[in-house]
Amino acid sequence: MLRFLTRRTIGAAFILLIVAAVTFFLFFAVPADPARLACGKVCPPETLAQARHNLGLDQPIFVQFVEWLAGIFVGREYEGLGHCPAPCLGYSFVNREPVFETIIDRLPVTLSLTIGASVVFLIFGIGTGIVAALKQGKPLDKIASVSSLVGASVQIYFIGTLAMYFLVFQWQVIERPRYVPLTEDPIGWAYGLMLPWVVLAIIFTANYTRMTRSTMVEQLGEDYVRTARAKGMSGRTVVMRFALRGTLTPLATIFGIDLASLIGGAIITETTFSLQGIGRLSIQSVTNSDLPMLMATVLLAAAAIVVLNVIVDALYAVIDPRVRLS
Amino acid sequence: MTAVTFTETGPGRRGDSFLSVQDLHVSFSTEDGVVKAVDGLSFEVEKGTTLGIVGESGSGKSVTNLAILGLHNSEHAEIGGEIWFEDQELVGASRGTLERLRGNRIAMIFQDPLTALSPFHTIGRQIGEVYRKHKGTSKREARDRAIEMLERVGIPNAKVRVDDYPHHFSGGMRQRVMIAMALVCDPALVIADEPTTALDVTVQAQILDLLKDLQDQMGTSIILITHDLGVVAQTAHNVLVMYAGRAVERGTVREVLGTPRHPYTWGLLSSVPRLGSSVDVPLKPVRGTPPSLLNPPPGCRFHPRCDYRNLVGPDLCSTEQPELSPERGHGDACYLTLQQKQEIHTQLMEGR
Numbered sequence: 001m002l003r004f005l006t007r008r009t010i011g012a013a014f015i016l017l018i019v020a021a022v023t024f025f026l027f028f029a030v031p032a033d034p035a036r037l038a039c040g041k042v043c044p045p046e047t048l049a050q051a052r053h054n055l056g057l058d059q060p061i062f063v064q065f066v067e068w069l070a071g072i073f074v075g076r077e078y079e080g081l082g083h084c085p086a087p088c089l090g091y092s093f094v095n096r097e098p099v100f101e102t103i104i105d106r107l108p109v110t111l112s113l114t115i116g117a118s119v120v121f122l123i124f125g126i127g128t129g130i131v132a133a134l135k136q137g138k139p140l141d142k143i144a145s146v147s148s149l150v151g152a153s154v155q156i157y158f159i160g161t162l163a164m165y166f167l168v169f170q171w172q173v174i175e176r177p178r179y180v181p182l183t184e185d186p187i188g189w190a191y192g193l194m195l196p197w198v199v200l201a202i203i204f205t206a207n208y209t210r211m212t213r214s215t216m217v218e219q220l221g222e223d224y225v226r227t228a229r230a231k232g233m234s235g236r237t238v239v240m241r242f243a244l245r246g247t248l249t250p251l252a253t254i255f256g257i258d259l260a261s262l263i264g265g266a267i268i269t270e271t272t273f274s275l276q277g278i279g280r281l282s283i284q285s286v287t288n289s290d291l292p293m294l295m296a297t298v299l300l301a302a303a304a305i306v307v308l309n310v311i312v313d314a315l316y317a318v319i320d321p322r323v324r325l326s
Numbered sequence: 327m328t329a330v331t332f333t334e335t336g337p338g339r340r341g342d343s344f345l346s347v348q349d350l351h352v353s354f355s356t357e358d359g360v361v362k363a364v365d366g367l368s369f370e371v372e373k374g375t376t377l378g379i380v381g382e383s384g385s386g387k388s389v390t391n392l393a394i395l396g397l398h399n400s401e402h403a404e405i406g407g408e409i410w411f412e413d414q415e416l417v418g419a420s421r422g423t424l425e426r427l428r429g430n431r432i433a434m435i436f437q438d439p440l441t442a443l444s445p446f447h448t449i450g451r452q453i454g455e456v457y458r459k460h461k462g463t464s465k466r467e468a469r470d471r472a473i474e475m476l477e478r479v480g481i482p483n484a485k486v487r488v489d490d491y492p493h494h495f496s497g498g499m500r501q502r503v504m505i506a507m508a509l510v511c512d513p514a515l516v517i518a519d520e521p522t523t524a525l526d527v528t529v530q531a532q533i534l535d536l537l538k539d540l541q542d543q544m545g546t547s548i549i550l551i552t553h554d555l556g557v558v559a560q561t562a563h564n565v566l567v568m569y570a571g572r573a574v575e576r577g578t579v580r581e582v583l584g585t586p587r588h589p590y591t592w593g594l595l596s597s598v599p600r601l602g603s604s605v606d607v608p609l610k611p612v613r614g615t616p617p618s619l620l621n622p623p624p625g626c627r628f629h630p631r632c633d634y635r636n637l638v639g640p641d642l643c644s645t646e647q648p649e650l651s652p653e654r655g656h657g658d659a660c661y662l663t664l665q666q667k668q669e670i671h672t673q674l675m676e677g678r
Contacts, residue, residue, distance in 0.1 A: 222441065223436060223438065223441035223442045224441060224442055224443055224444040224445070226397065226436075226442070227434075227436060227442045227443065227444070228444070229397055229428070230395055230397060230428055230429065230433075230434040230436075231428060231429035231433075231455070231456045231459070231507070232424075232425045232426065232427070232428035232429035232430055232456065232459055232460060233425075233429075233455070233459065234425060235421070242444055242446075245444075245446045246446070319446070320445065320446060321445070321446065321491045321493075322445055322491070322493050
């Protein structure tokens with residue numbers, strides 16, 4: 001296990017380095033000049049040069065990258081802004097806010113959105129999948145199949161906008177979604193995010209229903225499930241302890257991917273519900289040519305994928321003792 | 327070996343046999359029609375004896391035994407007839423009743439121990455949970471019991487191996503684990519469904535010896551489902567030969583294997599190679615293939631494959647279904663006279 005983790009951690013760091021480098025160099029391939037944006041509409045050449053110097057854009061790209069990289073580990077000195085302690089991701093080109101602090105500030109919104117929606121879609125998705133598998137071919141199974149197909153087909157910007165329009169503005173059954181820190185007001189936190197959770201869950205539930213159903217049907221036909229019944233285990237034990245266990249591996253796989261993409265930022269969801277999370281931050285940083293912010297959001301998304309991949313792989317071995325980590 | 331143990335027949339349960347199957351029917355509805363997997367089967371098992379059920383694949387052996395435990399999906403399978411076990415009627419018994427019997431009074435050993443054991447749980451847990459469920463003991467006691475059972479079935483170093491997973495064991499060892507799991511609650515009846523088919527021959531003998539030893543120690547009754555006549559000869563007291571969902575011959579091992587009376591049993595026996603017989607004489611398999619149970623042949627189900635039907639007389643074999651007779655002792659379902667059967671068998675034996 002330890003060897004596995006060490007090896008995978010080194011691999012993960014390497015991947016992140018490549019992602020960072022590619023993003024960094026791609027940024028400069030785009031014909032947009034952040035200095036000009038920072039400089040404003042009327043921009044005399046000397047102000048432009050000053051802005052370029054302030055943003056560090058007057059140095060060779062490679063040097064800029066190395067400085068940026070070094071900042072993460074040892075911190076960095078900025079003219080006029082002073083020392084930025086490690087882990088330093090620099091200052092936003094747009095508003096001169098420290099990037100690291102901004103990310104830390106926005107992350108709770110995205111995490112709250114992710115965790116809440118995950119709880120909803122895991123419970124409903126797996127629950128519906130189990131029921132559908134047990135009632136295979138019955139009306140309940142068909143209802144589950146059809147509704148999961150519908151759920152998988154709708155898009156956030158469609159259903160989210162509809163929900164906002166009818167539930168929030170037209171009928172006013174629920175307040176406009178907003179983020180209240182969990183530590184301040186747990187009930188307000190859940191209430192404020194309820195609508196985005198449900199809307200997000202509608203999209204994701206379908207995958208889990210279908211995956212659970214198909215794997216469960218397979219598992220229920222396995223010999224060892226029959227053995228469990230032949231041992232006198234109750235119907236519930238047979239399903240929950242034996243058949244469900246076999247469905248956990250594929251579920252962990254898709255959950256790892258979904259979780260990573262949600263942490264990386266639910267861009268459309270956050271935009272639809274006006275939540276200030278990582279997703280909006282990343283889209284803003286792209287439109288603003290805000291390199292340090294962009295690097296940070298891309299790196300966060302990549303890190304979420306890489307780290308969750310390692311966790312899922314380690315989880316396989318926990319779920320299924322036949323899996324060897326090597 | 328005990329003498330003939332089949333008692334008076336009659337509707338309802340009998341006095342002293344503790345498992346009695348009467349006129350069992352099991353059919354499955356499929357897209358193509360209704361498959362009558364078992365069609366009017368009756369047999370009994372006495373306490374402490376082994377009944378070997380022999381027949382080709384698809385003859386209804388396993389289906390019968392899954393029916394005893396009520397393991398068929400009630401939505402797909404229709405079960406008729408009676409199954410009496412220790413004063414209880416099992417056909418149509420409640421789920422709770424069946425759950426209390428399964429693993430406790432009646433246990434099952436399956437063919438392939440690799441797929442029949444859960445890959446996700448340690449063997450100690452799998453054995454222990456049966457004991458916990460039926461005896462209501464603590465985890466600790468269940469674990470101790472699991473270790474005791476593993477020692478009993480000859481797993482070396484049981485105290486350590488109890489925490490291993492099935493894939494850590496060899497095929498033979500896994501089947502021992504399966505047997506330990508089946509016997510953990512001291513069941514009165516063990517149904518072993520081809521317990522040695524997935525094992526190599528030397529291990530096969532060990533497993534059969536183990537089952538025999540355990541039967542001697544605990545007085546368990548065993549139903550041994552197999553297609554291997556050698557296994558039957560070695561372990562069973564009584565034999566039931568099944569063909570296309572019906573019993574075609576039954577009796578003690580000595581009777582059925584020594585003086586078989588049904589053409590199908592002859593066919594089975596002459597397709598077994600013998601030590602000492604000339605290698606130049608080819609084995610004689612039963613010609614033809616087993617009938618489709620969707621649409622079984624009328625009359626005796628074996629008649630399309632039978633070499634002796636013209637000895638019986640016009641059309642009887644293809645119109646009337648023969649019943650197992652006599653009703654007690656060595657019985658067979660064939661219209662040939664007893665004398666014809668003896669003569670044909672003697673000829674067959676000389677020809678080998």
